[in-house]
Every structure is written in structure tokens, then in C-alpha cells.
Amino acid sequence: MRPKRLHSQQGQVLILGLLLASAAALVFVRYFDTGMVVAEKARQDHALDAAAYSGALVQARALNMLSYIHRAQAAHQVAMAHLVTLGSWAHFAGTEALRASMGNPPAYVIGMHFGPEHAAAYLAALKASGLEHRASEHGILASAYAEHDRLSRSVLASAGRQVAHGWGAARNQAMREVLAANYPGETRFDLSITHDGSVGFLAAHQGNPGFIPFLRQLAGLYQFLEPRNYTDRSLFPVSARCPSRRHELRRRGSTILSGDGLWQSMDTQSYHAVRSNKWIGCYYREYPMGWGWIPPAESALMNEDYVENPPEDFSNQDFWRWVSGATNWDLLGDRSNPLANSWAYSARRPWRGGGLPVFHDLASSDRQRTAHFTVVLKRTGRNGLSLTSRAAAETYFRRRHLRADGRRELPSVFHPYWQARLREPEHIQTR
Template identity: 25%
Template sequence: MQRSARKGRARFAGTRGQALVPALLFLLVGGIGLYVAFGSFQMTGAKMKLQNTADAAAYSAAVLQARDYNFAAYTNRAMVANQVTAAQVVALKSWIDELDATYAGNPDTEDLIQTAAAHPSLWTTPNRRGRLDIAPVRNALDALLPTVAQGIGSITRALSDAQTGYHMALITAIPETADAVARRNQSDTHVTSGYFTSERNAVQLIAWQSYTTIVTPAGKLDNDHLADVVTDAQTLDGFVKRRVSSRSVAPDYQQLDDQASATCRPAGRITINVTHVGGTQLRTDKKGWQSIDASTAHVITPCTGAVDTIAGHGGSTNGNTRGYMTNPPFVSWSDWKGYGGYYNFGDHTSPTPGLLIPDAMAQQFTLGPGPSLDSNNGGLLPYEDIAGTPTAEDAPRITIEVEREADTLNNTPGLHGAARMQVDNGSARGVMRALASAQAYFVRPAEDPFGASTSGALLHASEWLRADGKREYPSVFSPFWQVRLAPVTDSERAAAREAQMPHDTPAASRR
């Protein structure tokens, strides 16, 4: 029994260590697999980070694109507001000049009253008193209005110049900004040198740069977007568009009801009432605003019957006053037209420009608009606008290509491998690249059928709704430009792969 036990123990001792060999083989295979997996995970992680960096760079570039359009919208709106103010200043100057001239009296009208009225002082005394009453107001306006007009014009010029400068600066800043964002995300990553202006990106770059343009409206007779907005009926107030009133104010200003003089036969009474009309128009060449105010004395006497005479008139303008008449000194019917459907400076006795104009208004027009309140910056100044009439909400895409040297992908020393054990990083010519596109897009929320205002992921979208509920198309007069990533096209990816291939590689081997 003892000998048998010793033999059993000997056989058992001879089998020790036999499991070590497969275990070592398993560990070797597992180690190789872990090494390969670790390297692959590093490559995959690096590619994902590189794509995220490209997305961030493209998105940042599109943010600048949207800022350009929103800045243009804010400055365009400010210029519209300034043009309205300029029109109001011109209107106020014309109105106060006409009021003063009416109280001063027109020689022909004054001579008629002196001849036909038994008591001319009933007319002249209140007029002298009225002129004295308005003298401080006119003096203050005469001193203030040119300064205001020139100040508004200078601000508008500054807005116009800032808009143009900002637009041009962003074209230069976008590649630099995209590169800075890429480096901040990954210090060893940068935008591919020269990509933004390369032939691969030429079509897209031209599309983006030509999406908006700087428009110079002054001196042109065609339609203009800024002029359309400025002269819209909801933009201009009633005082600017059409000033119609009665100058006859109780108890005795600009009105008369008196016994006719002995020289006016047959015996009877003389009555006078004065009406006023005026308006301010943007000239069709858009070089400035022009305003005319005129008052007409409606006189009824026994000796003359009903006659209309000139009571007073005034005018004002800004901008370049040369060429305010088409063929001076002759007045053409087209000279009575303003931009946006306005005509005859508020007098709508006739629907035809230049027809049935009051004598006082015609006389003022013949005399000219008078000195310009702002000859340097009057009229519509250059502004940024979308070229054409866009119907799609998307602006042109901006595509960015970023790259990273392949030897920086593996950050673990000793795990680069060699020969057949080396893990391929999948880069072309030692560089890993990624493409990303982004774009600005215009969004103005609309009311949906269920009554809830929705528009993408906008917060408080209901506060952005148009009052009229209509759809608003893209423009640089509304600051509703947002940013989103956009898909990279197959042609861009193919061009990127083609650019990474060695130039001496045969075409067949590139497929």
C-alpha cells in the first residue's frame, strides 16, 4: 500500500505545470489583443476628438457669419430710424418757415385786403401778433435744426461705415477664428493651411461672400430695399407724409369777416379763410429729403367773387440739392414725384403728379428747396443687403478642414509598436484630417395650427412673433439669424480625400 501511494504521488507530481503553457499562450494572445484594442481605441478616440474640434471650428465660423447679418440688421434699423428723424427735421423746418411767411403776409394778398376790406387792421393786427408769438420758436428751430440734421447725418454715416468695415473684417477674421478655436480645443490641431481660400473651397467661399452686398442707393432711380422700408406707410408718421390743416384759428388769426370797403362794389362783406397743406418726400434719386409747405387764402369779396391767393410758403431739404429738377428751370411732372408713391408734397387735389398744384406750392418749388440742412450726409447712405430675393432660410455653408499630425495621436510611450505589430493610424501622408460645415440661418417663429409658437429649439419663441402673423423671409433688416451645423457634401469629402493622396500616386491606385 505504501509503494502504491508513492507511485500515485509521483504521477501527480509529473503533471504539475502543464496548465501554465496554455495560460501563458492565452495571456500572450490576450496581451496582443489588448494592445491592438488599446491602439485602436486611441485612434478612434483621436478621430472623434478631431471631428468634434472640426465641428467647433466650423460652428464658430458660422457664429461670425450670423453676427455679420445680425449686426447689419441692427445698423440697418438704426439707419432707418435716423432717416425718419432726418425727414422730420426737414419737415419741421419747412413747416415753421411757411408759418412765419404766412403771418408775414404775401404782398398780393395784403394788397387785396387793403383794397377790399373796410377794416384791414382786423387782418393785419392779429397776424403781426401771431408772428411775434412764434418768433422765439422759429429762432430756436433755425439754430437747432441744422445742428440736429448734421448730427443725425454723421451718426448715419458712422453706422454705414461701421457696417461695411465689420463685414470686410469678418471675411478676414473667420479663418483665423476657426484656427484659434481648433487650437483651443486641441493644442496639436489646426485648420489646414490655405484651405479656406483654396480651389476646393472656392465655390463655397464665393457663394458666402456674394450672399450679401454693399448697396449704394443715392443717385439711382431704381427700386431699393432700404428706401422701401424708410418710405413705408408704417415707418413715416403723419406729420412727415401729409400735413393738412386750417391756418384760420379763433378768435381772429388768419381769418377775416369784415364789411367790404367803399371801393369794392356792390356792397357786401369780405371773408377770408386760410388752408395749409404740406408734405415731405424722399427724392426719387434718393439723394435727400425735400419738403414743401404752402398756405392758400380763400378770399370772397363782392367785387371779385371767390379767389384763391397765396398766403405763404416754405421749403426745406437735406442732401445734395443739385438736380432736384430734371430740366431746370422748367418743372416737369416727374419732379413732383417722391419715392414710394408719394407725390405733390401732400396735396392730393389731383391724383396726377404736378397737376392742380396750389400756386403757393408751385411758387416755392420754382424758388428751389433752399439751403440744405445737411449737404454731406443727407439722403440714403450705403448699406449691406442680401443680393437678390432669398426664399430659403439657409445662408451659404462654411466648411472647415482641421488636421493633426499622426505622430501625435498615440500619447502612450512604448505602445507605438513596430513592424507587423505597429497599429496603423489610418492617416494619409502622416496627417489626420476632419471636415465640418456650419451655416447661419434665418428663423422668425410663426403661429402653428394649435396656437403654440414653435421654431426649432428657440426659447420664448412666442415673443419673436410678427404682429401680423405672416411669414418673414430672410433679410438683413431683422436680427433673427441663428447658427447650426450642416452636413458635409460627398463632393467635399471626395475632394478632401483626393487632396490627401500623394501627387505621384497613379490614379488607378487611388481608388
């Protein structure tokens, strides 16, 4: 009987083993599925981080592109300042050639009172005869000026506007392309942007008062655009009634950027001879030697003393009588060349220009702001499981090298020092 009972219990361990093997297989499958989900989630997180960084990098490139556009616009403005200065110099040289050929004033008088170098310079102007036509509103200099104005205000401004208005769409497209490269075959991604700090990050400006001082400072780097003011006095007295007075040679010139963002340049030179009479005593009789003014418009006003429609000569009237009756000039003033200014006004050569171009800068006064954003990606993963990833990135301003003066550079869209980096995602509240 006993051997029979033992035989009836054989195989029970096999059943228990099969149960244990099935449980182990189920645990292994569950563990494998969990591992695959974790791996897929990690892959999705890494892909979204790469996409977010790429988006911030696109933003940085857009801001740096705007910086280069603004620098190019400033360079065109400086070129326009040089051209308008060349224009007034050309007109000045042509009119001085005319006065030298007329001998009014004579070159020997200039040499006698102010030295041979001034007489030589005066006579050298004869070689510039006819040069004033180069400064006409249809001349080669004015045409070059108009082309710089077009490039600055039309071509570059249009490019800047497209960059400023399209950088958000370009950023989003770049992130989708990165995700498409990580998930070949998938064409639709549930991608959303939250806490988008790039919205309202930039603002367009035209005629901004902050841009004008920048251009004036930039123009100050060029000696050619500096004020051209020089006064020389005769070495000996010329009138017993005016022993302290001397004949003067006054050279005046300046290149100006007006408050409206328009360039103009003016150059004059006059010989001021000491005269006297019993009616008004001592005074200066002005003999214009050269003049040229390139205003920004026909109706522009001059910042110097002048009158409209001055006499072309004073052969039929006394200079001092005309000044006393038609102007408020100080006949003993030693500051400007009012008669040369008046002739420059009558012969003005306006060049057409539209003023400062449109440019973009940070909209906020908070210069520590960054163009940050948070991006959320939702996908259906393994076994229909919904996977959500979140990443954040920002575009920030930092010089790669310290300034030579050791000072900190504030963020702006005039320096191409914008960079990209990842950051901690913004906290999103859920209900």
C-alpha cells in the same frame, strides 16, 4: 524508465502558457491602441463640430449686427425727415409772422370769413418772429441734419462695410480659437473650408429702389411727417358775378423723399380772395400768409407750381395781368398756392445731404438660401496616424416668435433673426 520519461516532459505547458499570454498581451495592446485612436477621433469630431457651430454663430452675429446697423441708419433717416420738416415749419412760421405784422392780409378778414380760431392762429404767428433764421443752412437744425447724415452715411456705413467684408475671416478665426482651446499647445491646424455658401451671400447697395419705399413706409408711421393739406371756405358769397365761389384759406405742406434719396419739406398758406372783372371774369387773388421750403440742394426743382423771381408785391401792377403774362397758372384753380410757392422758391434754404447710405442685403433673389459651409480638419494623431474630420454648419433666418399677422417673414439683413445650427456635411468627391 517510466518515471524518467515523465520527468523529461515537465515544463512544456509553461511554454504554451507563455505563448498564449504573449498573444493575449499583444491583442490587448492592439485593442488599447485602437480604442485610443477611436477616442481621439471622436474627440476631434466633437471639437470640429463645436468649431463649426461657433463659426456659424459668428456669421449669425455678423448678419444680426448688420440688421441693427441698417435699423440705426433708417432711424437716422427718419430723424432727418423730422428735422427738415421742422426747418420748413420754422421758415413758414417766421414768414407768417412777417405777414401778420404787415396786416397783409388783415387778421380781421381771416376771422370774418373763416372763423376766430383761424384769426387767433394767424396772430399767434407774431410770436415766431425771426424764427426763419433757425432754418438757415448754417442754423442749429441744419447742423443737426448734417450730423445725422454723417452718422448714417459715414460712421454706420463704414461699420457695416467692415462687418460685411470681414465676417468670413472672423468666422475662420473663431473656429481656430475653438480648436486651440480643445488642443492646448498645438498652434497649427490643417483646417480648410469647402462648399462655402457665405461667399457672395451679401451685396452692397446704394440708392437701391427697394430701400426708398421702405423709408417712405417708415416715415408714414409718424403723423408729424404726413401731408399738411387743408382747405377752408368762407361761409357766404362775396361776389354777385361769382355766386358759387367762396374765399378760400389753403394750407399746403408735405415732407418728401425724392427718388435720389434726399429729403425735402415745404409748407405754405395763402388766402385766396374771389375777384372778378370784365376782361377775365372770376378769378382768385392769392395773398400768401406764410411759406418755407427746405430743398436738398440749391439747384433743386420744386414739384409744385411756381415761377422764378416773382414780384415782392403787386402795388404797381394787377395780379391777374401778371399771372396771365408771366405764368401758366389757372386763376380759378383750387389746388395749390403758386405765389407762396414762388416766394418759397426765392427764399429757399438748401440743406446739404448725401442721399441714402450704403447698406447690405442678400445678393441672391433666392430668399431661402442659408450661409452654410463645410470644414475639414486634418491632424496627426497617436502613433503618427493621420486623422481627418469633417463638419458642416449654417446660418439661417427664423423668427423666434410668429408675426402678429401670421405671415411668414422672409430672410433679410434688416431683421436680427439669424441663428446658427449644425448640418450634414456636403458630399466631397475623391479621385
